[in-house]
Amino acid sequence: MTEDNAVSQALLRLLTLANRSVDICNPEPLSPILNRAEVISELMRMSRRGPFSMVRVLISRIESDLSRRNVWVKQLLRVPTKAQLRELPNHPDWRPETVVMIDGAHGLLLRSDAEAIFTPLEEASVRRRQNHFEALWQQARISPELVRIS
Numbered sequence: 812m813t814e815d816n817a818v819s820q821a822l823l824r825l826l827t828l829a830n831r832s833v834d835i836c837n838p839e840p841l842s843p844i845l846n847r848a849e850v851i852s853e854l855m856r857m858s859r860r861g862p863f864s865m866v867r868v869l870i871s872r873i874e875s876d877l878s879r880r881n882v883w884v885k886q887l888l889r890v891p892t893k894a895q896l897r898e899l900p901n902h903p904d905w906r907p908e909t910v911v912m913i914d915g916a917h918g919l920l921l922r923s924d925a926e927a928i929f930t931p932l933e934e935a936s937v938r939r940r941q942n943h944f945e946a947l948w949q950q951a952r953i954s955p956e957l958v959r960i961s
Contacts, residue, residue, distance in 0.1 A: 819847055825918075826911075829857040831865070833857055833911065833912070834869075835866075835868045836944045858893035868887065868896045869897050872900045884896065904946070906943075915937065917931075918940060
């Protein structure tokens with residue numbers, strides 16, 4: 812199993828635990844690990860699981876040509892009541908890591924500064940990162956680029 816595949820499998824295992832929410836805080840423009848068919852399928856399955864389920868993705872910026880080609884962005888736009896994507900460019904509190912949080916209790920940390928490094932997060936760490944995510948989410952906005960491609 813390649814390291815990249817190990818990250819994908821760890822992410823899929825985490826996503827299968829989701830009942831209510833998946834929050835992704837991603838400082839990269841569009842993470843390739845999130846653009847895999849099986850990951851997208853699991854995100855969409857979770858978003859349709861119940862009346863209050865939600866997928867929220869916070870990224871630093873949407874790039875026009877990438878967002879048009881990126882499958883997971885298109886899928887998120889298909890279910891606007893269950894999935895939201897916001898943009899927060901050039902914010903000083905961005906950390907060089909992608910964090911996937913499930914139901915505010917489980918999480919996976921994907922380092923941006925090194926390929927294929929991931930760390931499962933303990934619940935206390937997830938809560939801290941969830942608070943950080945919420946603060947950034949409140950400052951973020953829907954990208955004008957998303958309005959154009961939706």
